[in-house]
Amino acid sequence: MEGKVLEISNLNAYxxxxxxxLKNVTMNFSAKKVxxxxxxxxxxxxxxIRCLNRMHEMNSGARTEGLIKLLGEDIYLINPIMLxxxxxxxxxxxxxxxxxSIYNNVIAGxxxxxxxxxxxxxxxxxxxxxxxxxxxxxxxDKLHKKGTFLSGGQQQRLCIARALAxxxxxxxLDEPTSALDPKSTMHIEELIVELKKEVAIIxxxxxxxxxxxxxxxxxxxxxxxxxxxxxxxxxxxxxxxKRTEEYLTGKFG
Amino acid sequence: xxxxxxxxxxIAKDKIFLAFVIIFSILSIVPLILILYxxxxxxxxxxxxxxxxxxxxxxxxxxxxxxxxLRVGGVANAIVGTLLIVLVGALIAIPFGIAVGIFxxxxxxxxxxxxxxxxxxxxxxxxxxxxxxxxxxxxxxxTKTFSGISGSVALALMMLPLVIKSTEETIKLIPNSIKEAxxxxxxxxxxxxxxxxxxxxxxxxxxxxxxxxxxxMGETAPLLFTSFGSRFLNTNLFKPxxxxxxxxxxxxxxxxxxxxxxxxxxxxxxxIFVLVxxxxxxxxxxxxxxxx
Numbered sequence: 001m002e003g004k005v006l007e008i009s010n011l012n013a014y015x016x017x018x019x020x021x022l023k024n025v026t027m028n029f030s031a032k033k034v035x036x037x038x039x040x041x042x043x044x045x046x047x048x049i050r051c052l053n054r055m056h057e058m059n060s061g062a063r064t065e066g067l068i069k070l071l072g073e074d075i076y077l078i079n080p081i082m083l084x085x086x087x088x089x090x091x092x093x094x095x096x097x098x099x100x101s102i103y104n105n106v107i108a109g110x111x112x113x114x115x116x117x118x119x120x121x122x123x124x125x126x127x128x129x130x131x132x133x134x135x136x137x138x139x140x141d142k143l144h145k146k147g148t149f150l151s152g153g154q155q156q157r158l159c160i161a162r163a164l165a166x167x168x169x170x171x172x173l174d175e176p177t178s179a180l181d182p183k184s185t186m187h188i189e190e191l192i193v194e195l196k197k198e199v200a201i202i203x204x205x206x207x208x209x210x211x212x213x214x215x216x217x218x219x220x221x222x223x224x225x226x227x228x229x230x231x232x233x234x235x236x237x238x239x240x241x242k243r244t245e246e247y248l249t250g251k252f253g
Numbered sequence: 254x255x256x257x258x259x260x261x262x263x264i265a266k267d268k269i270f271l272a273f274v275i276i277f278s279i280l281s282i283v284p285l286i287l288i289l290y291x292x293x294x295x296x297x298x299x300x301x302x303x304x305x306x307x308x309x310x311x312x313x314x315x316x317x318x319x320x321x322x323l324r325v326g327g328v329a330n331a332i333v334g335t336l337l338i339v340l341v342g343a344l345i346a347i348p349f350g351i352a353v354g355i356f357x358x359x360x361x362x363x364x365x366x367x368x369x370x371x372x373x374x375x376x377x378x379x380x381x382x383x384x385x386x387x388x389x390x391x392x393x394x395x396t397k398t399f400s401g402i403s404g405s406v407a408l409a410l411m412m413l414p415l416v417i418k419s420t421e422e423t424i425k426l427i428p429n430s431i432k433e434a435x436x437x438x439x440x441x442x443x444x445x446x447x448x449x450x451x452x453x454x455x456x457x458x459x460x461x462x463x464x465x466x467x468x469x470m471g472e473t474a475p476l477l478f479t480s481f482g483s484r485f486l487n488t489n490l491f492k493p494x495x496x497x498x499x500x501x502x503x504x505x506x507x508x509x510x511x512x513x514x515x516x517x518x519x520x521x522x523x524x525i526f527v528l529v530x531x532x533x534x535x536x537x538x539x540x541x542x543x544x545x
Contacts, residue, residue: 055437085439095430098543099452109438112448148544159434166438 005031005170005200006052007069013047016061021047023224025066029170029217034192034201036215036232038208040252044224045204049172052202053087054080071169085109088163088199089172093179094155096147096162103143105158106130109166125165132198133161134191153184157191164199171195173203177210189214208248212236220244289524295514296521299325304518305332308486309500312509323511328519330486331500335523337488338401338480338496339470342408347462350413354420354458355446361425377414382474384410389478401487401494404480408472412465419461423454428545456541460534467530471523473498497523 006029013022021044029035037045050056051064054075068075075083096105106126110117117125126143130136135157139150147158156176163171173192177185192201192214205211211218212232219229220241228235228244239245246252310326353369360366384407392403427450435445451458469475476482482499483492497519504516 053437055433058433058436081439081441083439084437089437091430091433091437093430095428095434097431097434097449097453098545099449099455108435109440112435112438112440112444162434162438 003031004028005071006202007067008052009067011048011051011064011066011068013044013051013056013064014062015059021224022051022064025221025224025226027219027226027229029200029202031200032196032198033216034196034203034214035217035219036203036205036211037219037221038205038211038247039221040247041206043221045206045221046174048221049089049174049202049204052170052172053084053089055084055089085166086168087170087172088166088168090156090159090163090174090176092175094152094159096150096155096158098146098148100147101144102139102147102150102158105147106161106165108162129161129165130158132164132195133157134187134194135161151184153180153187156180156184156188160188160191160195164195168199170200170202173201175204175206178206185210220247222247292517292520292524295517296519296524299514299518300521303327305329305522309484309495309504309515310511312507313511314509318510323514325511325514325518328497328500328515328522330483330495331497331519332522333486333488334401334480334483334494335470335496335498335526337490338404338408338476338494339466341402341405341490342412342469343462343466345405345409346412346416346465349409350416350461350465351420351451351458353413354417355424355450357417357421358424373414373417376410377418380474381411381472382477384408385475385478388475393479396491398491399479399481399493401480401490401492404476404494404496405490407475407479408469411472411475412469415465415468416458416461419464420454420458423457423461424450426457427453431545453543453545456538456543459537459541463530463534463537467527467534470526470530471498473502477502497526 008028009026011022011025012020014020025048037048039045047056052068052075056062056064057080070078070083070086078086096102097108100108100111103126104111106129107117107122109115110122110125127136127140130139135154138154139158147155150158156179160171160176177188180188189210192203195201196216203211203215215232217230218232218235220227220235220243222243228239228241230240235244236248239248304325304327306329307327308330309328310324313321313324353373357366357370388403388407388410392406393399396403431449431453432445435449436442440448476496476499480496480499481493482495482503484495487494501516501519501523504512504519507513
């Protein structure tokens with residue numbers, strides 16, 4: 001059990017109308033590691049991580065079966081509001097809050113929930129989070145400008161800082177670079193490798209090369225099934241399943 | 254050769270088309286200019302400090318005017334009444350309208366939403382005098398007195414569809430990702446609505462409110478059977494209350510010159526109120542627009 005942040009056992013997820021998108025998925029996520037979840041579009045990889053912070057249930061008619069434990073605790077027994085403060089999430093498209101300054105975006109998790117903190121403490125959280133997100137140097141002189149004036153890559157790092165400010169146990173990244181240019185993508189990838197010292201990272205990506213570059217473990221999902229899960233090194237060099245091999249070599253995707 | 258001819262014909266048609274568009278655009282401004290011209294020419298000279306602070310005069314006949322001079326009086330009672338009735342009406346319609354608008358935008362396809370949407374459209378199509386009659390039955394009949402508050406309720410009903418529609422349309426345009434980002438930070442849904450969705454759509458919502466206020470400020474019919482009117486300065490919402498439109502309606506139909514002049518001044522004030530609201534609306538749209 002040592003080092004396991006999240007444990008999923010026999011997870012099934014459905015959308016309205018009983019459409020199954022995840023079938024009997026069992027896997028564990030390790031602390032201080034990057035786990036990539038890859039697979040072709042529609043394979044259920046986004047659904048998988050949306051189950052982890054219970055965002056999946058927000059779709060009407062969606063439901064899940066199975067057990068997910070965060071640090072040994074059943075997440076369905078934790079209030080989703082508390083759960084989401086422990087499991088941060090960054091989305092495909094950068095989505096800083098358009099009405100807030102950079103500063104307020106970072107501490108949005110406290111602001112929105114009226115969690116009182118002293119100015120000094122907030123200043124520290126903002127600086128630490130922005131430094132962790134490798135954005136501090138670029139924005140330290142314009143903290144009170146709107147976050148939406150930043151470039152796409154900077155906005156995405158701002159969203160990462162916003163998630164980090166809550167000091168989560170796990171950070172979910174849902175294709176965080178799919179809307180970004182190559183240079184911004186590189187920044188984010190470097191950042192991911194840096195961040196795993198502090199927080200467990202689960203990275204959903206449809207970019208095989210990206211999974212290979214940044215992750216320690218890789219899971220391959222296909223049609224809602226967990227086809228293969230192992231260390232990235234092993235999965236990329238000697239895949240056990242034929243489908244993994246075909247996916248990696250570009251036979252489908 | 255033929256092609257060239259076609260071209261020149263098309264270019265000529267193009268010019269004629271453009272000329273028509275310009276002419277009609279200009280023509281559409283003419284009525285507005287004429288209305289403003291007449292009202293301001295007759296109304297503005299009447300307006301001064303005492304016009305704003307005194308109440309309607311008693312009617313004067315020709316002889317009295319010759320003896321005492323024209324007593325135009327003022328419209329303080331109507332200004333106070335209009336502001337109070339509209340303020341209370343807006344206070345009723347705004348929370349209601351925003352709540353319904355949010356519901357319609359958030360539950361686009363639910364059955365209740367569809368029924369509500371049809372109902373809102375129908376309310377919008379109901380002639381304004383009907384609101385007066387209905388509210389009169391509800392409130393004036395039960396309380397056995399005309400009252401400012403019953404006028405507010407009638408106007409609130411008229412304003413409601415505008416606030417609902419503008420809120421719904423604005424919130425539909427806010428990207429879902431903003432909502433998800435809020436929820437993913439562990440924010441309860443009601444706080445996401447209050448602190449993220451409403452602030453992001455504030456320009457559209459406020460625009461709807463201002464348009465609604467501008468719309469109800471000039472309404473006469475709903476007030477005839479509800480707030481009714483009063484010759485005295487009254488700030489008690491549970492008593493009959495004068496408003497600018499009802500004052501104009503009554504004084505302009507009077508045979509007494511001084512009351513007619515009084516109603517021109519009142520018209521000018523009402524038009525100025527509405528114009529200012531419209532300009533404010535434009536400013537709000539430009540200034541508070543949130544870029545995503």
